[in-house]
Amino acid sequence: MLIVHRSSCCDVCLDPYSWQDESTLKEPYAIPCGHIFCKECLERTATSTCPLCRKRFSRDSIKKLHMDAPPANDDSEIVQKLILAWDDELEVVNVLEEVEQWLQRTESSALLQLKKVQADFQKFKRRKADDRFRIKRLESSLMHLQRSNEYDRGREADTIEGLET
Numbered sequence: 711m712l713i714v715h716r717s718s719c720c721d722v723c724l725d726p727y728s729w730q731d732e733s734t735l736k737e738p739y740a741i742p743c744g745h746i747f748c749k750e751c752l753e754r755t756a757t758s759t760c761p762l763c764r765k766r767f768s769r770d771s772i773k774k775l776h777m778d779a780p781p782a783n784d785d786s787e788i789v790q791k792l793i794l795a796w797d798d799e800l801e802v803v804n805v806l807e808e809v810e811q812w813l814q815r816t817e818s819s820a821l822l823q824l825k826k827v828q829a830d831f832q833k834f835k836r837r838k839a840d841d842r843f844r845i846k847r848l849e850s851s852l853m854h855l856q857r858s859n860e861y862d863r864g865r866e867a868d869t870i871e872g873l874e875t
């Protein structure tokens with residue numbers, strides 16, 4: 711099975727390939743050199759040479775490729791979503807929930823990558839919370855130090871004043 715990725719496009723016109731609508735002439739066709747273009751662009755090439763490698767081809771050697779639509783919920787898309795949501799506390803929770811549901815719906819070894827990313831995310835989330843706790847603690851001890859420093863300086867000033875009078 712060959713799947714048209716959402717970002718797949720013809721190298722000549724840069725239009726995305728269609729995989730079901732023949733009327734658009736945007737279906738992928740292969741020529742003998744192995745390069746693939748949309749039907750429209752292949753019909754337009756006047757010289758019958760490959761737009762990429764310049765090898766000649768004959769019109770009757772053009773082969774239509776039977777492609778399948780990308781899955782409704784591509785796992786690379788959901789991985790992308792996770793990565794984009796990383797810095798957004800609320801969004802991460804939402805996306806992780808979506809991942810959970812998606813994993814329950816889908817059973818495939820291809821999901822191993824997603825499962826790994828998901829596990830990493832949970833780990834990072836915990837580490838992030840730990841870090842935040844540690845920063846809070848450091849901040850409060852820094853404040854404490856500053857306060858006692860000010861207090862010491864105040865006392866020093868008092869002492870000097872006391873000596874001067």
Ligand SMILES: [Zn+2]
Nearest residue numbers: 720723748751
């Ligand atoms: Zn094209």
Ligand SMILES: [Zn+2]
Nearest residue numbers: 743745760763
């Ligand atoms: Zn070629």
